[in-house]
Amino acid sequence: MNSKVFETLEYEKIKQKINKYLTTKSGTDELRQMMPSSDKIEISKLLDETDDGFKIIRLNLAMPIPRINDITSFMKRLRIDGILSSTELSKIKVLLSSVNDLTRFFSNLKDDKVEFNYLYRIIDSFQLMPSIAQNLSSSIDDSGKILDDASSELRAVRRQIKALEGSIRSKMNGTIKHQANKLSESIITIRDGRFVVPVKAEYKQSFGGIVHDQSASGQTLYMEPANVVESNNDLRRYQITQKQEERKVLFRLSNMIRPYENEIVNNFKILGHLDLINAKAMYARDLKATKPVISTDCYVNLKKARHPLIDQNKVVANDITLGRKYKTVIITGPNTGGKTITLKTLGLLQLMGQSGIFIPSAEESNIAIFDDIFADIGDDQSIEQNLSTFSSHMDNIVNILHAITDKSLVLLDELGAGTDPNEGAALAMSILDYIGSIDSTVMSTTHYPELKAYAYNRPSTINASMEFNIETLAPTYHLLMGIPGQSNGLNIAERLGINERIINEARSLTSQDSQDLNNMIVELTNQTKKAREDYEFIHNQLIESEKLHQELSEKLSKFYNQRDNLVRKAKEDANEIALSAKRKADDIIKDLHEKQSNLGQASFKENELINAQGQLNSLTYDINLKNNKVLKKEKAKHDFHKGDDVVVKSYGQRGVLISKSSKDEWIVQMGILKMKINVSDLEIVKDDDSKSKSRYTRVKRTKSSGISTQLDLRGHRYDDAMQEVDRYLDAAILAGYPSVTIIHGKGTGALRKGVNKLLSKDRRVKNYSYSPANAGGDGSTVVTF
Template sequence: MDTKVFDTLEYNKIKNKIYEYLTTKNGKNELSSLVPTNNDKSINLWLDETDDGMHVLRLDKEISIPKLDDITPYMKRLKIDATLNGSELSKINKVLKSANALVSFFDKMYEDHVSFKRLYDIVDEFQTIPTISKQLSFSIDDEGNILSSASKELNGIRKRIDKVKTDIRNIMNGYTKKQAKYLTEPIVTIREDRMVIPVKSEYKNKFGGIVHDRSSSGQTLYVEPSSVIGLNNELRQNQIAERQEERRILIELSDLIRPYQWEIINNSKILGHLDLINAKAKYARKMKATKPLVSTDNRVNLKQARHPLIDQDKVVANDLKIGEDNRAIVITGPNTGGKTITIKTLGILQLMGQSGLFVTANEESTIGVFDNVFADIGDEQSIEQNLSTFSSHMDNIVDILNNLTSKSLVLLDELGAGTDPKEGAALAISILDKIGEVNSEVVATTHYPELKVYAYNRVKTTNASMEFDVDTLQPTYHLLMGIPGQSNGLNIAERLGLSDQIINEARSLTDQDSQDLNNMIVELTDQTKQARENAEYLRTQLADATKLHAELSDKFSKYQNQKERLVTEAKEKANEIAKKAKNKADHIIAELHKKQDQIGKVSVKENELINAKGELNSLRQDISLSNNKVLKKEKAKHDFHKGDDVLVKSYGQRGVLMSKMGNHSWEVQLGILKMKIDDTDLEKVKPEKENNFTTRVKRSGSSGLSTTLDLRGHRYENAMHEVDQYLDSAVLAGYPSITIIHGKGTGALRKGVTNLLKRDRRVSDFGYSAPNAGGDGSTVVKLR
């Protein structure tokens, strides 16, 4: 693709915006080499990757990658059998650990049934080497320092070094405290890697030993006392041994990773690619950009397109449509009306889409697949070449005409400007005809009225203009498709106060056809403006109606589900009642037959028949809904009032109703949280009784013990006792985890709870709650 257009349309400014979100060197390198492609498969693949990145962000997660350097130079050194230093090994290990972390992250996503188009395939390319990463982590810290755990020998050497240093320091401290009068300062310092003390020159023989240095004045000698010479020698020997062992460890680690050079480099590249996907997604989220559809027929339809480099709260959006039967657009109208920014918006969004970036336009927008986007925009007068503005434009246009194809998009600003108007108009028409012969798609802006007629008469060519408000004398920046630009010069002059005599005379000199055309354009503009306003109003109404329909459908679905459940429960209860009634009736009838058999043909006594009939009648169930106990009980469960205890069914947690929010929602206090809950998700329950061991622990309906202990407002000693008792009860109840609410406050309760949990054998693990569940104001405890 022609690279000049990148500067003209400010494509690199878009890349600079994305650059801010990158953390890896490989990601930055990949962004630097990113250019639009004309391969539709690559475009769709890149857009799917960006869409996957957006999906991760929609889940309130992130493809987290730390700052990573390019490790390729280190791998090249390994290839020639060089030994890497600690810093280089640390950076390589950072790549390995990042790859392992992302594999685990996406494994969890897969377990949660999160769907991606591309990310799982990309992550599957990682070559995890956990044993090597573990060895590196055991040997090198994040700053590249060699750890004592790297080898037993190194650990032993460093312990000896620490002991000798301590012995030397103790002796030297004795000098600084007891014989300070002989010293310039009572301190221990270092000279030539040896510990020395600053001795006054007149007492140089007082300590014996070796003089390693003297002050510039000659008044101070830096003396290593004879009593520590042996220890300093021992320290020196151990330090040499330490360096030798460190060197051996670095050689061993370098040899360890040498066979895996390709795998490590590949991991680094994958991390860079994922970093770029994450950056593109973050930029798209910030710009409220959307994924475009891709048309191989180059049918561009950008809905409410916005220029990405203009403040999105201020930019005017326009529908931009070109292609199929509308392959050329001629935009006419005055300066500063927005013509240039309109064609720039079309060009930059097309470049972004062909680079796999989301576009700042509404959903379901469509981009084309152009082999080249050509643009001649702005004043490119060249002082060095001594070319006029007209010559500069013609130079660009000649280059464009020599290289365009039927798959090209051409953007021409102020076509034919800079020369005689009649010649310029004729030249512009000829250029558009030439582009039309090639069948390229073209958008051109111009002042020439002749091009209005040209656009009207040519096949697959349409007029367009930028709307202008004559009342305010300001452009609205709205694009009007199908309507040529009107001449507002006389109207503006009249509004600015030019005398009626001058205005009328000017109008009399204007060609009648021009006046009629202008009047027609004014009428079309007014009609189009009214149509656009009506369309915007209807779009808003449609959005509201769609939202309302979705809400009603959701509520109807919930109603149907609840209705089916209640009917099923009622049928089950009815069947149970019917079964009991049948059994009792069979028993009564059996008793009657038994008595009849006993007395033979003698009739059963009247009172026995009456009693039996009464028993049968008692089996009859009242079907009146007003007396239906099941419905009464169900209705009572949903008769909500402020302060009621309720069960939030979706969370399985008890709460208290705080206030009504809308027709079908309540604010519910759940522990330390307040949440808006739909009333269909609530069920009234009886208040819980207070527990014996603390008034702040609520009981549940199953085991009798709540999974939450609230310590807020308790004294420290009582709170610690309550925690201990509560852990006993929770373990006995068989709970896998519990939550202890201690609040933030001064932090005393939090610290006390943490210390108690650290040493409690009943606890397997613990940590603060999630930020949206109280953060460090509560602790989640996992029990053994």
């Protein structure tokens, strides 16, 4: 792209914002060379890489990229058998260590099933050198100091130096102690690599030793005591040996990495690329920017677009759309309304998106792929070239018109300004017509009212304006698509206090068409403003609703999961309980069958039937009462009285309270039996307690020897007869009878209908029919279980 547009749209300032997040020299170099691309594949790759970096930030993680200066300058010396310094080698060590750290970092992310578009491939392009990294780490620290472990010889000579330094200091401390009056200060210092003490000049001869330096005043001499001269000589020899050993270490390490020069430099560039990806992602996070969608047909749809260089707490977001229904947008309106900022926002966001940088706009915003972006914005008056503002603009536009294609974006600010209004307007329309014939995408600002009508009459062209608040006499900076800018000069003048007579005369001089057009624009502006406010309100409501829906969906999903788990657990528990109950029921039924088989030898006894019924009822748990301690407590407090009808819960039988035998026990009459029952096993039965009547039954015997296979209901009232049938069926089933006969008579047929209705609803009844004609006909019913 042309370099002028970068300066006009302040593209370099975006780079400076990103540069603050960089930590490597190679990342800085890559940023400096970064340019917008016009290749869709390249743009998609760059945006996906930034998205990868942004995903790491969303995971609250950070790529372990250290601060590394340039290594390429000194790496070139390896080609000519040069030896690197310890500081230079330490930079290579940090580089290789960071490569290992990054490899481990992304290996852990891969184990956690985190997916990336490109980062794994970039990491795989690193050249790992674990042995070289380990060797460097054991030889040099991060500050560039050669470690004792670099070689055994170096370790030995340093140990000797340390011991000798300790011996020298000990001797000199003795000298200081005995000749303190001859010293300026009681300290040990170093001159020319030898240990000395500051001696007063008048004691030079009596102190004894070698002078190595003196103070500026000459009053102090730095002397090496005679008793340490030989030790200092030995120390000097060891220090020379140390330097030789250190040089051997540097030579060895340089030779070790020499064959891997290209791989190390390539690692450095890859690290810089990762650094730039991370910097773009961090900039996107702080700017609250989003990944744009790429359009290949020059379609731009920026939602809530903000200029990235304006304070994000103050900038006004605007929707900017062009490229499909219309390729030319003409923005009219007063100065300082935001027209120029809108042009720059469009152009700069396009440059950012085509560079792989996220843009400050709402999600799913579209950017186009332009082969070039041209901008004529601002005052380009040139004193050196003796060009006026108009001439300068025309010179720039000439260059633009020669270079544009159908894939170009053209931004023109105040087109045709700086000359006669009539000529300027005509020239502006002609220029726009020419650009339209090339099919370039263009956004232009102007003050000329003629261009408002031009936008209405030209295909693929639309008016736009910047909203202006008449009440406050201030712009709102909102872009209004489809509405030309209104003329507010007279209104502003009137509100500022210009004489009403002057205002009225000015309006009389304005054509009626202009006034009607302005009134229409005012009405459209008000309607658009209200529509935007309504949209924003509904949009916010929609966002809140979506959040609530998402929250409810998550809770509902959680509820279903918990419910399914509880149901599954309940079924498992129920299966276990049912299996246990089946075994107990089988035992009870087996016992009853044995009693039935012995019917000819010994009849059933009432207490045996009651016990059997009680055992069957005990297989059912009263969940509400069992789990509800309050109900238990309330029922336990029930006030029982003599003569009360009760149900003995453990037996499932009804009875009558005869007398109280103790504090917690009553004697209960059940049939012909009297038993002591604990009050916790009793439940009062009211006359209207149909639930208890249907749940608990008592077997009525016609004679103590057993149950008759016939039940005679003649002479019974209807309600009593129906209860009698229900109890009789229970007793007959317990007795194991395959069939019984119910005598209901003919009469009015009410008892017969009631019996048939009851039998039709009883699941225990297999079938039923009237008795044969010679056995009573329809006066009785035979029931088969």
